[in-house]
Amino acid sequence: MRLPSGSLGDRIRRLLAADNARWPSGVAVSVALVFAITGVIELLKPHVPVLSLAVLYLFAVLPVAVVWGLPYSIGVSVASMLAFNFFFLPPLYTLTLADSRNWFALAVFLVTAVVVSELAAGFRRRGRESALLAEIATSLLERGEVSEELERIAGEAARALQVERAEIALGEPARAAVAAERYPLTAGDRRVGTIVLERPRRGSAAARRRLLPALASLLGVAIDRERLAREALEAEALRRSDAMKTAVLRAVSHDLRTPLMAILTSASALSRRDLELQPGDRDDLLATISGEAARLDRLVGNLLDLSRLQAGAARPEPAPWTIDDLVIQALSEIGASAERVEVSFPDDSPVVRVDAQQIERALVNLIENALGYSPAAEPVLLQVSTHGADVLVRVVDHGPGVSQDELERIFEPFHRGRGVGSVTGAGLGLAIVRGFAEANGGRVWAESRAGQGATFVLALPLERGEP
Numbered sequence: 001m002r003l004p005s006g007s008l009g010d011r012i013r014r015l016l017a018a019d020n021a022r023w024p025s026g027v028a029v030s031v032a033l034v035f036a037i038t039g040v041i042e043l044l045k046p047h048v049p050v051l052s053l054a055v056l057y058l059f060a061v062l063p064v065a066v067v068w069g070l071p072y073s074i075g076v077s078v079a080s081m082l083a084f085n086f087f088f089l090p091p092l093y094t095l096t097l098a099d100s101r102n103w104f105a106l107a108v109f110l111v112t113a114v115v116v117s118e119l120a121a122g123f124r125r126r127g128r129e130s131a132l133l134a135e136i137a138t139s140l141l142e143r144g145e146v147s148e149e150l151e152r153i154a155g156e157a158a159r160a161l162q163v164e165r166a167e168i169a170l171g172e173p174a175r176a177a178v179a180a181e182r183y184p185l186t187a188g189d190r191r192v193g194t195i196v197l198e199r200p201r202r203g204s205a206a207a208r209r210r211l212l213p214a215l216a217s218l219l220g221v222a223i224d225r226e227r228l229a230r231e232a233l234e235a236e237a238l239r240r241s242d243a244m245k246t247a248v249l250r251a252v253s254h255d256l257r258t259p260l261m262a263i264l265t266s267a268s269a270l271s272r273r274d275l276e277l278q279p280g281d282r283d284d285l286l287a288t289i290s291g292e293a294a295r296l297d298r299l300v301g302n303l304l305d306l307s308r309l310q311a312g313a314a315r316p317e318p319a320p321w322t323i324d325d326l327v328i329q330a331l332s333e334i335g336a337s338a339e340r341v342e343v344s345f346p347d348d349s350p351v352v353r354v355d356a357q358q359i360e361r362a363l364v365n366l367i368e369n370a371l372g373y374s375p376a377a378e379p380v381l382l383q384v385s386t387h388g389a390d391v392l393v394r395v396v397d398h399g400p401g402v403s404q405d406e407l408e409r410i411f412e413p414f415h416r417g418r419g420v421g422s423v424t425g426a427g428l429g430l431a432i433v434r435g436f437a438e439a440n441g442g443r444v445w446a447e448s449r450a451g452q453g454a455t456f457v458l459a460l461p462l463e464r465g466e467p
Helices: 007-020 023-044 050-068 070-088 101-142 146-161 205-271 279-311 323-340 356-373 429-439
Strands: 165-169 180-187 190-198 319-322 341-344 351-354 380-387 390-396 443-448 454-463
Touching: 023 050, 023 070, 050 070, 050 101, 070 101, 101 146, 101 205, 146 165, 146 190, 146 205, 180 205, 190 205, 205 279, 279 356, 279 429, 319 323, 319 356, 323 341, 323 351, 323 356, 323 380, 323 390, 351 356, 356 380, 356 390, 356 429, 356 454, 429 443, 429 454
Parallel strands: 341 380
Antiparallel strands: 165 190, 180 190, 319 351, 351 454, 380 390, 390 454, 443 454
8 A cells, every 4th residue: 555644654754764864873883893893803913813813804794784784784894804904914004915915815805794794684684574574464363354454564565675655455556656666466376466666676676576475475365364254254143143043933933823822722712603602711712812912912022122122223212210100010011910029119219211111121021031930829029229320120039040151141032041831932031121221221130049039130320300
């Protein structure tokens, strides 16, 4: 990508400017090293043949080549040859030589120093390129999508290749700037993309041959990894969708068929003219039809509520309500079974700002769940209290309880807890409770010990004010 004028482009330009600003320190260190090695040779020449000490100047050439590069190391090599000639070869303190054979020795030293400098500088370049590739690999593996990392990778590649700007495109770039050259990024027989380099340096072809194939391979691996991750995500989504469809089909096959069969059977008995029914029998059949139709209505309502919650369409319309009113409305919807619920209200009814219809639905599901899991002779307790900034509605049953590993799973759609035989339903009620609670800024959780019943707590934000 073309480097922008923002933070990344400024960072790269600062790095390049820093490279240009290093030459004073490079020159100073080079001069200091030449003088230091000259002093060492001066100390050693009484004990060692002076011609054999010329190799010590390599200790000045090598660090300069590694840190500052080939041009500086060549300068140190020439300066070392001149210093050795000036201070140690007769006639002293001149740049002439009494023995012509010393010219050959100096020439050999200079060639050796230049070769060593080139090797050290090449080592430095390859180390920088290896660090660049390692950083690119880390970025592609740990960070975002490949397309989001191209700008940063292009900036690092521009720095490594010492060009003004670089642009990487997964395919052909739309245009190229003046004095720019395009190079394909090819991994094997596959073209991954294109890199555009503006004003590439002469002699940088070797660096491009080393760096660009490796860069293309990294991009190819990252693109493949991204594609496989996307396919895995889609496969997981399909798996979850299939599991949801299977659960819905099971709910339809059992929880819809059972009340439908009861309604059809009762209606068929009522419609038969050859069947004599007592008034009590007729009332029982009508009650069965009414009860099973209400059961179907609740199941369809739960399915619709769950679908709206999962689609994000169940947006609440909050208004201030007393929690007492919401509980009483929920109990009235339950009907005759509400007689088994023992309610405890505080002296001052707390106010909450919620969607009344959604919270009433959540309360109905909590109470019906507790009634279903409690023995018929045992009451269900409903306690309202305040704690800090929350209003707590506790629904306590006397059922078999919930094991620790199921305290969270029971709030998942279509999950049925283990309970008594009277419990029916598709396993949607608690999932809807949690969905409506969170939609209204609240939360719900379960507290239980196996064999000691269960307590479900609905917490809603307390509203300071009058309803």
